[in-house]
Amino acid sequence: MRTEFTAEQLADPQIATSNEILRKCVHCGFCTATCPTYVLLGDELDSPRGRIYLIKNMLEDGGPATGEVVKHVDRCLSCLACMTTCPASVDYMHLVDHARVHIEKTYRRPLAERLIRRFIAATLPEPKRARPLMRLGAAVRPLAPILQRLPVTRPLAAMLGLMPKALPPSQAALGPGVYAAEGERRARVALLAGCVQIVIAPHIGRATVRLLNRLGTEVVIPATAGCCGALVHHLGREDEAHAHARTDIDSWTGELDRGLDAVISDASGCGTMIKDYGFIFRNDPQYAEKAARISDLAMDVSEFVDRLGLGPATAAEPLRVAYHSACSMQHGQRVHAQPVSLLRRAGFEVLEVPEGHLCCGSAGTYNILQPELSRQLRDRKIDRITGIRPDVVATGNIGCISQLSPATDIPFVHTVELLDWATGGPRPQALQNVKRNSA
Numbered sequence: 001m002r003t004e005f006t007a008e009q010l011a012d013p014q015i016a017t018s019n020e021i022l023r024k025c026v027h028c029g030f031c032t033a034t035c036p037t038y039v040l041l042g043d044e045l046d047s048p049r050g051r052i053y054l055i056k057n058m059l060e061d062g063g064p065a066t067g068e069v070v071k072h073v074d075r076c077l078s079c080l081a082c083m084t085t086c087p088a089s090v091d092y093m094h095l096v097d098h099a100r101v102h103i104e105k106t107y108r109r110p111l112a113e114r115l116i117r118r119f120i121a122a123t124l125p126e127p128k129r130a131r132p133l134m135r136l137g138a139a140v141r142p143l144a145p146i147l148q149r150l151p152v153t154r155p156l157a158a159m160l161g162l163m164p165k166a167l168p169p170s171q172a173a174l175g176p177g178v179y180a181a182e183g184e185r186r187a188r189v190a191l192l193a194g195c196v197q198i199v200i201a202p203h204i205g206r207a208t209v210r211l212l213n214r215l216g217t218e219v220v221i222p223a224t225a226g227c228c229g230a231l232v233h234h235l236g237r238e239d240e241a242h243a244h245a246r247t248d249i250d251s252w253t254g255e256l257d258r259g260l261d262a263v264i265s266d267a268s269g270c271g272t273m274i275k276d277y278g279f280i281f282r283n284d285p286q287y288a289e290k291a292a293r294i295s296d297l298a299m300d301v302s303e304f305v306d307r308l309g310l311g312p313a314t315a316a317e318p319l320r321v322a323y324h325s326a327c328s329m330q331h332g333q334r335v336h337a338q339p340v341s342l343l344r345r346a347g348f349e350v351l352e353v354p355e356g357h358l359c360c361g362s363a364g365t366y367n368i369l370q371p372e373l374s375r376q377l378r379d380r381k382i383d384r385i386t387g388i389r390p391d392v393v394a395t396g397n398i399g400c401i402s403q404l405s406p407a408t409d410i411p412f413v414h415t416v417e418l419l420d421w422a423t424g425g426p427r428p429q430a431l432q433n434v435k436r437n438s439a
């Protein structure tokens with residue numbers, strides 16, 4: 001693609017990077033076929049190629065983003081299916097990240113949108129604020145149908161619909177500390193503490209630590225680490241995202257001297273972000289080196305366990321497991337074979353979900369900010385999952401579990417919960433009343 005940035009514009013390293021990305025696109029349009037919003041809406045401007053043109057024009061112009069550009073960029077899930085498909089290796093992820101930051105800095109959204117985005121940024125990444133908010137959400141959930149009636153309050157209705165009916169007690173979450181390896185120590189890792197997951201599904205972190213400890217891995221959760229920054233990063237709130245990331249980079253860097261074989265995430269949306277710290281801070285003299293080191297160490301828990309070896313494992317029941325590959329896992333991190341192979345080695349029958357490349361509509365806070373498109377993608381995904389009649393669905397991202405599980409009776413678990421169970425851990429709580437399709 002030809003670009004027409006001025007020499008002065010190209011002096012800005014962000015523009016220079018986006019210019020390189022744009023020039024790689026050959027307009028072939030292969031990406032349109034796998035883009036969820038193009039599949040749903042059929043509008044070229046809601047395809048990757050259309051958005052690339054819009055972003056190019058916006059950045060070349062250099063002025064404030066227009067409502068039209070914002071509409072189509074906002075509708076992008078950042079699912080990155082287009083990057084998996086693109087034969088020219090166009091780095092759409094960093095281009096749309098840049099576009100979101102430009103929009104955030106130059107476009108004044110309507111008041112209701114500004115408020116909900118601020119509210120999300122101030123609460124969800126902070127467990128101390130998210131927990132009481134979710135308790136309140138459970139109490140006012142009956143208001144959701146009323147909020148659903150007005151376009152401006154629809155995001156609040158969507159948020160209520162995603163909140164769990166009952167919240168686990170705060171003591172259920174793993175606190176900071178060192179969790180010792182069982183037997184001879186084979187490895188030492190830092191685990192991302194996280195934010196929303198430890199509030200609504202603390203059992204996932206516990207399963208991760210049990211599994212890693214059982215496999216001879218010492219796990220450290222530094223007291224100062226927290227949210228990885230992905231939630232606000234996708235809102236284009238660059239300064240807040242960087243602040244979260246810097247805190248985590250410093251926390252994990254402090255552990256390097258004691259030896260660290262990996263920085264582990266058990267939420268693939270967060271893992272994609274941590275793997276990108278090196279890029280994000282590439283021009284920051286204070287953080288470039290540290291961030292690159294952390295990104296080099298970042299691994300999804302399934303990647304790490306696959307490398308370490310699962311050891312003896314036997315599924316207590318040979319359940320039919322539909323593996324739902326989160327976009328951040330398959331497209332963002334290109335991790336797919338490892339979780340599937342681990343589940344098979346643990347004795348489960350693993351089924352691939354048809355149209356597995358299409359997003360389920362979760363996508364960070366997309367299901368709050370774009371509830372209509374998100375619901376259509378959710379229903380489509382549930383339809384494909386139901387069609388293969390699994391006993392249970394396994395996935396590696398809490399966002400997908402929150403998005404899909406309220407829409408079906410089929411239980412959802414995190415992949416590590418099944419691996420933990422098969423290697424001696426407790427039966428996952430979502431499987432207490434599982435109805436076997438394979439029986």
Ligand code: SF4
Nearest residue numbers: 025026028029031086
């Ligand atoms: S597939 Fe790649 S090169 Fe082709 S239009 Fe899409 S982004 Fe451009």
Ligand code: SF4
Nearest residue numbers: 035076077079080082
């Ligand atoms: S990231 Fe996903 S929604 Fe956005 S343009 Fe690419 S395929 Fe489409």
